[in-house]
Amino acid sequence: MKAVVLVGGFGTRLRPLTETVKKELLPLVDRPILDHVLDHLARHGVHEVILSSPYLEAAFHPFIEARQGDPAITWITEAAPLGTGGAIVNALGAVGNDPFFALNGDILTDLDLTGMLASHREHEAVVTISLHHVDDARAFGLVATDERGRVVEFLEKPLDPIPGDVNAGTYILDPAVLRPWRADSEISIEREIFPSVIASGGPVFGFLADAYWLDLGTPEKYLQAHFDLLDGKVHGVAYEAPWIAPTAVVDPEARIGRWVAVGAEARAASGAQVDDSVVHPGASVGDGARVLRTIVGPGAHVGAGSSVQDCVLGAGARIPDALSLSGQRISTDTEAHPA
Known part of the structure; x- marks a missing residue:
């Protein structure tokens, strides 16, 4: 066939x-x-x-x-x-x-x-x-x-x-x-x-x-597909939840929620909180940063103490320290600024 x-x-x-x-x-x-x-x-x-x-x-x-x-x-x-x-x-x-x-x-x-x-x-x-x-x-x-x-x-x-x-x-x-x-x-x-x-x-x-x-x-459906896979809703495919790639580095003091996928070589620092999100390969989440319902693109960085919610970060995008964003899309290799 x-x-x-x-x-x-x-x-x-x-x-x-x-x-x-x-x-x-x-x-x-x-x-x-x-x-x-x-x-x-x-x-x-x-x-x-x-x-x-x-x-x-x-x-x-x-x-x-x-x-x-x-x-x-x-x-x-x-x-x-x-x-x-x-x-x-x-x-x-x-x-x-x-x-x-x-x-x-x-x-x-x-x-x-x-x-x-x-x-x-x-x-x-x-x-x-x-x-x-x-x-x-x-x-x-x-x-x-x-x-x-x-x-x-x-x-x-x-x-x-x-x-x-x-x-x-x-x-x-x-x-x-x-x-x-x-x-x-x-x-x-x-x-x-x-x-x-x-x-x-x-x-x-x-x-x-x-x-x-x-x-x-x-982006909403892309996230939902991850949640459903992690929740075992797709027959024939099984994952641990959360899913953390073997080469990802997650600090013991970071909190990773159930519906999260963390890609290869990605990093989550001490105090980072990631929920209902996807962190692509090579991306990083800084100390005490909060990531919720967000896609962090490959090589993108969320700065220490920042908060991103309902966002999509392109490859290499950068969120400065202590910045809060909601509902934004940050283009490839672009640094975000306060709204």
Whole structure:
């Protein structure tokens, strides 16, 4: 089984973290987000992954070189951004003639891919779309299905907070249904390809599962993914909580809360208090500093006696001693100043 993983997003909502690191390569506890995605695929029998992106391979080369074991990685660089549909069509030459998975590279899920493939085959579908039930669908477009689970239409985002089934961003696709499309312009698989297949009578089915699913596209969701992993909510992955890298240096007098991940070579000095936060590799928290619901980017420093709450610090950002910040984003290699 093969999979196409889309890694072309710009990660604008995660800035300043993505000013220096691609979104899919940001650390998620002990390894990059993309490692979690590939490990999940491997657990369900995927042996080859095609990574598709308009970025040059150089941005991902260190990750690809360091990756060990299944699945093997094939890289495709898009000549121009092709959208979700165009990128998948562009990869058809590498997937062969059998159905394949397609998904975004910034989703954390424990979706039963084996069960999804069985459902795809049972329904003789050309497309199967993973669905997730939400209590408030305003942030998503709704997917309407009949009593057999066949998708009948895609609905726009509702104005009112209503429950419904939404597209969870993992697909099984029959290559034949995509071959009429050309990969020479930007195409949306959700807004163009899927509606076209449905209109032509192609069997498109939903796979509704009670699985963990989280889009990691914002700082709040990125933090929540760490909390959920540390809390054991994602099947197949287990961590101690808090998680402290073996090479991190945490003073015995520092207080590290349960929902905290401290990366390699990071430091927390005496009296430091860190709660509900992520401290990236090489970052440091000074004497008596307070860090709450904050992402401390790689090599960033929180000065002694400072307090940062609901903040995002880019790589190499510096918080001077005895400064209090709330709700701010500090850019790469920038020193914060009083508001």
